[in-house]
Amino acid sequence: IVSGVEMRKRQAAHIEAPPQAPGQPRPNTCCLCWCGCCKCLWNEDRIERSERQTCTKMDSIEAAEEQHPSLEEVLSWARSFEMMLRSLEGREIFREFLRSEYSEDNLLFWLACEDLKKETNPSVVDEKARIIYEDYVSILSPKEVSLDSRVREGINQSLAEPSNLMYEEAQLQIYTLMHRDSFPRFLNSSVYRDLLASRRRTCLDT
Numbered sequence: 001i002v003s004g005v006e007m008r009k010r011q012a013a014h015i016e017a018p019p020q021a022p023g024q025p026r027p028n029t030c031c032l033c034w035c036g037c038c039k040c041l042w043n044e045d046r047i048e049r050s051e052r053q054t055c056t057k058m059d060s061i062e063a064a065e066e067q068h069p070s071l072e073e074v075l076s077w078a079r080s081f082e083m084m085l086r087s088l089e090g091r092e093i094f095r096e097f098l099r100s101e102y103s104e105d106n107l108l109f110w111l112a113c114e115d116l117k118k119e120t121n122p123s124v125v126d127e128k129a130r131i132i133y134e135d136y137v138s139i140l141s142p143k144e145v146s147l148d149s150r151v152r153e154g155i156n157q158s159l160a161e162p163s164n165l166m167y168e169e170a171q172l173q174i175y176t177l178m179h180r181d182s183f184p185r186f187l188n189s190s191v192y193r194d195l196l197a198s199r200r201r202t203c204l205d206t
Helices: 004-016 041-065 071-079 081-086 088-100 104-117 122-137 149-158 168-187 190-205
Strands: none
Touching (some): 088 168, 088 190
16 A cells, blocks of 8 residues: 555656656656646556547547438438428428529528427527518518418517417418428429439449
8 A cells, every 4th residue: 555655755756757858758657646647657548548539439420420311211201291301411402402493491481480489588589580570571571481461460460479489370381382382393303313313322332
């Protein structure tokens, strides 16, 4: 058993030792180091292992971010509009198609409403609700979405006391429009068909 006095002597001897020549390994005079000092060979090994683990984790994260949707996932979008909207890759490829038809704002409005529904802070709800109105509902907005007069009037009345659900009916109306109108054309578009063909080729290659 090493006493506290002996431990301090070892640490003092290590700290006061002359600097080592470049490339020359340092003696492990601090084998019982508890202070986490950078001069301790044990601590250097620990830091090196930690850095290797961190790099490995970062590589895994980057690899996951670069992954493309599988063939099974791309096929599932054709079976379910809802499933496609739940997929980040699905939303992005659908947005690309809508952009070609100049109707991208329908999806952006729907996503903004989804984000608003999750908000619970009253001041943030008020701010986001007004931004959505100015961006997509106001007749002065260049990105105005197609809503019937009854739904639009209900939104105008809700602006006095905004809530996170004030666009729920409008969101459903736009969802139905995309589902019935844009989605069938998307499935027959070159955007979707090219992606599907690419995923099939990938499966054959593997």
